[in-house]
Amino acid sequence: MLQKVYDWVDERLDITPLWRDVADHEVPEHVNPAHHxxxxxxxxxxxxxFITVIQILSGMFLAMYYAPDIVNAWESVYYLQNQVAFGVIVRGMHHWGASLVIVMMFLHTLRVFFQGAYKKPRELNWVVGVLIFGVMLGLGFTGYLLPWDMKAVFATKVGIQIAETIPVIGPIAKTFLSSGEIIGAQTLTRFFAIHVFFLPAALLALMGAHFIMIRKQGISGPL
Known part of the structure; x- marks a missing residue:
């Protein structure tokens, strides 16, 4: 059945050459654990x-139940964990995945740095990778406030105070993040919008550019 559907689509859009171009890409020997x-x-x-994909899928599930306002935010998270089927599992995946993806990205960045994979001709890809790292940190920071418990509020307050110490743009960053003098309803709404719309859009665009350059330049050589 699936083959018939594929053949029907391929006959009209000729997608097989595109798929073959991706699937038939040769992997260098030095990245094969069987040899090295x-x-x-x-x-x-x-x-x-892989973890980023899990974060996106689990986040889509959580967004269907989350209420981004200070009256219902905590209650919606509580309902998700205690009333929704598999809700506690999905939220746990999203919660721990947020930390694990940072760890994996840090290790990936160390590998690229110590193996010199950021050098010519991959300088631009290194810059894109650093930007992706920054977006991931932003996702972690903005997502931490969303459960709207005391721990999240005070941790976000500390984070905003740190942002305020940035030279020149510190006060602007504080106003932008808190959307006022205190952490309140507007802050939660703004963090939700940044976490769900703006940063994921930036992440997908940067990851697309990252993969295109990897495809164009190939995997870097061994140390």
Whole structure:
């Protein structure tokens, strides 16, 4: 049945050459763990992408139940964990995945740095990777407030105070993040919008550019 559907679409859009161009790409020998034990360090990038996909899918599930206002935010999270089927599992995946994706990305960044994979001709890809790291940190920071419990509010307050110490743009960053003098309803709404719309859009665009450049330049050589 699936083959018939594929054949029907392929007959009209000729998608097989595009798929073959992706699937038939040769992987260098030095990233094959069967030949080189050190090849496992090349898995950090793929693991980061895999966890990111889990974060996106679990986040979509959580967004269907979350209420981004100070009256109902905590109650919606409580309902999700205690009343929705598998809700506690999905939220746990999203919660721990938020930390794990940072760890994997940090290890991937270390691998690229110490193996010199940021050098010519991959300088631009290194810059894009650093921007992705920044977006991931932003996702972690904005998502921390969303459960709207005391721990989240006070941790966000500390984070905004740190942002305020940035030279020149500190006061602007504080006003932008808090949307006022105190952390309140507008802050929660703004963090929700940044976490769900703006940063994911930036992340997808940067990841697309990252993968295109990897495809164009190939995987970097061994140390």
């Amino acid at each position: 034990f050190s090849a496992f360090v090349y898995c950090f990038g793929g693991l980061t992408f």
